[in-house]
Structure formats: structure tokens, C-alpha cells
Amino acid sequence: MNRKISVEINGQVVDGLVEPRLLLADFIRDNASLTGTHLGCEHGVCGACTVQLDGRPVRSCLLFAVQANGRRIATVEGMAPSATTLHPLQQAFHESHALQCGFCTPGILMTMEAFLREEPDPTPERIRSALAGNLCRCTGYQNIITAVRLAADRLQQTRA
């Protein structure tokens, strides 16, 4: 039996009539046409599909769309303040060569954005462990850790 749901994604309400088994990831990618959220494993290990549900990072491949009914989702597409500027984390990834193919990047950005809100001044070791749930096959992680630290500095400056 299809169900009517309504999810707020990046500030916009998206309605859908969905099968109960539809994954949240597929709802975001197909119904809302936001394909920045990627699927790397569909079994909860790689973190590429990470989005934020009411501000907390979740794996959209492990949730059904119906579970997000009436709730607030943030995806990578909502990060940048405008078409010509980047969020400080995105900018830091660009400057620190923290991506190669970029397939893992959206999930990592969504994980790290939430992490820096909780922990605005992390050590590289803390970043390393916060990153351990996101797989990247290209970079070896080193530059990602550098980028997150750089973004932390800049975000702290803007807050100060």
C-alpha cells in the first residue's frame, strides 16, 4: 500500500506517494532529484549516502522514506550559501585536495558538518576517528583530515 509522505529537504517540502519499502536514499535521489547523495554500498558501511535528519547524520540507505515523514532532511546540495560560493567545509576540501573522484565527498561533508557543530575545535585524532565511518577509496584520508581542521579554524573565526 503506497503511503503519502511529506519531507522537508533543504528547506523545501517534498511530497510523495511511496511504497513503504522505498529507501530514503532513493526518495532523495529520485523523488526529490537531489543526486548529490550517493550510494556506495546500500548496506550501511560506506557512509556515501549520509544526510542529516533533524540535524544529525544518518545513512539514508538504512532508512525508509516513510520514516522521514514530517521530518527535516539536509543534503549536500543545501550546504553552499549560493551558486557562486561554497560552505567553509566545501572550500577547505577544494583547497586541501581532499577529494579525487568526489564520490565519497557529499557523505563526508554531511558527516563532518554535524561533527564540527558538536565539536568545533577537534584535534586531528578526533577528526580521524569521526571520519572512520566514511570510506574513501581515493585519498588515503590525510587531506580530508587537513581540510576538516582548516574548516574548523575558519568556522571558529567567523563565530568569534
Added chain:
Amino acid sequence: MTKATATPEAALQGIGSSPLRKEDWPLVRGEGTFVADFKRPGMVHAFVVRSPFAHARFTTIDREAALAAPGVIDVITAQDLPDRGRPIPTRMFKDEGSNRFLQRPLADGVVRYSGEPVAVVIADTRYSAEDAAELLRVDYEPLAVVLDPDDAVAEDAPLLQPHTGTNVAGHLVVEIGALDEAFAGADLVIEEEFWIQRHAAVPLETRGLLAEYDAKTESLTVWGAAKIPHVNRAILARLLGWNDERRIRLIELHVGGGFGARGEFYPEDYLIPFAAMRTGRPVAWVEDREENLRATNQSREQVHRVEMALKADGTFLALKDSFINNTGAYVRTHGMTVPGLSVSMLPGPYRWPAYRGEYRSVVTNKTPGGTYRSPGRFEINFVRERLVDMAAHRLGIDPVEIRRRNLIDRASFPHDTGTLFDGHPVIYDSGDYVLLLEKALAAFDYEGMKRWRKEPASDGLRRGLGMGFFVEKAGPAEREYARVELNENGDVIVYTGTASVGQGVETILAQVCASHLGLPYERITVVHGDTGVIPEGMGAFGSRAAMLGGAAVMRASEEIKRRLLEAAAEELEAAPADLVLTTMGVSVIGAPLRTVSLTRLLSAGGGVIKQEDRFVCELLGFPYGIHFAAVEVDPASGAVHIHRFAVAYDIGRCINPVLVKGQIAGGFAQGVGGALLEEFSFDASGQPLSASFMDYLLPTSEDVPDIEVLITEDAPSPLNPLGVKGAGEGGTAAVGAAIANAVSDALGREVTRLPLNPQRVVELATA
């Protein structure tokens, strides 16, 4: 008065600088277009039904129920394909014998590995296609399986292709020098057996395709191509029986990593376009991870039996190796590339008066194989560098010293190893191995590492040091195409026949163009990966993009500059040498008022000047490097902690230091996977036991330490005008070797098998 000069080199952001990548902007914004992100009107979805058995016979596929399921449009089996599906040819290292083991797009009566495509279901959604697949009935009758390389050559082994009478798909012997004499005169002979486990590239984006057929023009468009679009277009045309391959257009979108596996021609590369033609609908297919770990090329599984002869002073006399390479159920597009690279590059950076190498590449009931970053070399670097350390231990010589005594010296370059790879002579083009060794020992404070090793470690941990010296290779693919176009606004477009697999090819080719055209990086756009706009190309593999693609771009850029300066010289009544090209036009150096505008210079050409180039190079380039590992091993838990890891790598010439270091760091992480974690295992019936990321362990941020990198440019390649050798694989090449040497040092036991997972380390420590 301002002086008209060329934009200063630094502002150009040319070769040697590290401008921000051209590729990043859409990717960090979530605006990339990977194949699963791409949609076409009326698109339907394919699901590939795969064999649940590693070896079985079947006579019928009952598809009635599946065809009747909701949303289903078609179910395709081998009997629907022309000639029941033509075999997919090898594109490299062809071996007559191996043609008997090629894969057809769909199994026809026999399945030979778990994961082999048996049928394709086309439906309105992926969900309904998967539902319908469950309704397909195939009357499998299991057959005996053969899995291990040694078993495959046993006398009574089950045969994958009984009519051939063998499981050996390829066999080659290389012999150089007087082997028997060398062994007879040796003071020490070491004999050992080494195993390297099956693991694979596993890019984070799985494979995928979207194909659309236009019946009016009888043409096909396929999105999701990668690595070698032009080569794959030719293969697809051949399998479809089309004479004119220009009716096929392959388009690369964003690519989520390649590392050897993505972009080879797989069964689906035929099946999805075929399904689009048959159904008249655009057909999308995206592999899921479980399929990816059963169906995409795997690599590295080899068993080596080696003998090494030495003099008491540590001088190497001879090396003898006989190995079996497990290529899996079929010979895929790489042919004998992997064992061919192993056998030709085992000698590595040392002088060997005599060498004998022999491979047998066997088929077994496992997923078919192909290349993976540093193919054939990750394996043999482990074998050779382990042997060298074992020799050092036996002779009581320091591992660094024994290497120093046997490295090929600078005066012997170019150094002909006497071996061939796929018909190309393996001649090390340039090098100064001793210099790199000395630089690396100093840069990484080897003496300090030795002191660290002697210090007592806490909690019963044992410390060890290890190194691996390696020679890499870049190329071949004999030629590459480039076209450079400059328009009257000063904007440049570079068309290249190479491809992107996420490594930054747009950035580096723009840098090469900036340096050689003399116009700034930000004005240059690079176009790649569309057979519709680029007439030819060999793609991106074997670290060749910078080497061949870069040289073609360089020459085309220089030619444009030369033509423009020459044309302006007449008008300005000045010698071309006194002129400079800018985005405005051509001016006399120091006299900006004497300028001819680009508009004027290009008016005859309709506002644009174009130059094509085809760079040809028959030979291979050989970068070389050293890995150092310092580890702490817990003999109780089997955990290997990498305390420090350093890579020294001479790549001839470095176009972009930040990108090169990124390649090395990423390659290293993959090497860590191969050294410590990743392994495809199978149960006795051939069922894969590692078909999810829960069981197949990719390294996480906690497994991969930061590394130190020293890039040198002491031995530019004489084979191309840039001097570059390609840098994509050196981060991976000797990780297994260096870590295994370090663990051996820590435990005082000789490691002979990878990966060094906790279980194996505990076994070793307690043996």
C-alpha cells in the same frame, strides 16, 4: 609605462605548480553527474540475474513468471543474443591459448563462477526488476569446482572448458643469462614459496551504464563509459556486428574511481546497449555492491616458487621463479597483462646476471580477473623484496646495504632487462637508484628509525622496520591524441583522448597547456571522454595520461604559439623570439603598444586557431621508488600498527606536486588494504564469503596513517618531451613488501603470505 611580458610562470599555474583542481567545484557541491545520477526520458531499469553457483550446468531458464510480473518489459537470456552472444575479446596481451577461455555476455548452459550473468530483467523500476528476477527458474545442476591455483593444474582437476583439456590459459617462460652456472657457483641459495591473496580495486562508485538507441539514425549512445571509451566503442561495434563504429557514441560522466577495474569491457557493456536496442527504451543499469564484489574484475592472486642465488658478500647471482596466476573463470580484456607484468618486472631495480621467470595463468571457479593499481607489481615486489630481506638476514648484512650493493648503477641506463611486456622491451629508460636511496635515507632519518626500533615498546609490542625498493612502469598505449583550440577571446579548449577516472586529468593537462602556450591555467578548459567530439584516444590506464596525453597537449600548444608568433612577426616586423603571446594578442616584448590582437590574428580562421597532435611512443617509462615502514606488532592480538610510512618516488618530472602526493597517499591506502585487510575468500563450493563491506574490509581513516612523501625529478624520461613518467601507481607498489618486511623484522619470522590480518600474524608469532 607597463611592460608587455608573458604572464609570469607562477601566474600561469603551469607545470610544477599546484593550482586548485578544475574538477572539484561540482563535486563538492553535490552537483556531479555520476552515471546513476543521469536520467533520460522513458528510461527503464535493468537487473542482471547472476549465477548462485560457482560451477553448474543448466538446460532451461523458465522466464514465464518473471515476464508476467508487474512492470516487467523484457527478460533476456543467451538464446536471445545474436550467435548466442559473441565472446568478449582481449584488448591487451593477447595470447592465442587464452582465446579459448573468453567470456560470453550471458552464460549459455554452464556457469563458471558465482556472479556470472545468466539473464537480464528489464522493468519500469529497479525494484520491480529485482522482484521479477526472483521468479526466474533455472535448473542448475552443480559441477565440481576448482578454486586454488595449485589445484587448477593438478592432474585430476575439474576443467572449466573440458574441450581444451587444461585449465592453463596462458604460459610464458623468460630466460636470461646462464642460470645453472649461477646457481652452481652460489654461496647461498634461498628457496621459498610466497602467496598473495585475491583482492581488487573496489572503487567507491560501483559500475553503471545508461544506453539509448535511436532507431531512425540506427545509432547508440552509452553514458557511463570510463577509462578507454574509444577502445570500448570498437569492441562494442564488433560484438554488435556493426562495421561503422561511429554510429556508437560513448560518453564519460563523472567517474567514482577506477584503479584498473572500471572501464574494462564487461558483459554488461554489451548487454545494456543490446537491451536498449531490443526494447527501444533507454536502459539504465547500476551495479549494487554485492554484485560489484562478485562480478567486477578481481586481481593479485598468485603463488610463487622462487629460488635466489647469492655470493657470501651479498652479490645477487640469479633469480628463478615459477608462479601460478589465478585469473578466475574467464580471461577478460586484459588477457595476460597481470602475469605478463609480474614475469617481466620481477627483477626490479637490481642487477641479476641470470634470471628465469615462468608463469602459468589458470582459470578457476572464481570471479574473473584483471588489473588493479600496480598490477603484477604489488605481487612481485612483495616476493622479491621479501627474498632480499631473507638473504640479508641469512648473510648478516644490513637490508639497506645489501640493496645498495646490487642496485643497477646510474651508468647503465638505459638498462635493458632483456624481458618483454606484451611485445614491448622492458628497458628502464632512466634512473639513479642509489641517489634516490641516499636521499630517502636522509629525508626520512633512517638512522633515527633504527634507534626507534631498538627502544623498548610498551605492552609487549614488537617493533620492526622494513623497506621495499621498486620499479614501476608507465604506459604503454602507443599513441595519444590532443587538439588545442584558442579563440579570439583568449580562451583555450584542450581535447584529449585520455580519460578521467577521478585522478585530476583536466587539471594537469591544463597546466601543461598553460606552460607551453603561455596562457593562464584559468583560461583553459579540458574536454575528454566523449567519442562524439574526440576522434580517437587510448584512455587512462597504467599511469599513462600525463605521459602520453601530456606530451600531445604540449606539442599542440607549442605549435599554436609558434604559428601565432610567426604570423605576428611579419606584421610587427620583429623576430618571433622577441614576441610574446597573451590572452590579448601577440606583442613585442617590452613594447606593449606594438601588439596584434588575437581577433586580427585569428580572423582568417574564423576567430579560432586549432592544432592537433598525435604523440607516439612505443616504449614504456619506468619511475622508481622506495617504501619504508615502521610498525608495531601485537603478537597476542595480531594487530599491526603502522607507526610511520614514507615513500620516495622519482617520477621524472612532476606536473602538480599536490596531485602527485594525493595519488601516492591514495595508492598507499590501497596498499594498506592489500597488505593487512582485503581478501576475497570463498567457501569450498566456491561461494564468495566477502560480498559485502562487512566482510570485505576497505581501509578506514583509522587504518591508514599519514605518510611522508619525497618526490624527486632526478631522472626525467627521455621518451617524451615533458620528461614525465606517470605517478599513479607508486604509492601502492611496495606497500605489501615494506609492511611484510617490517612485520618479519618485528617478529623475527619470515612472512610469506599476505594479507597480514590478525589471524595470520598471531599464527606467525606463535609458530
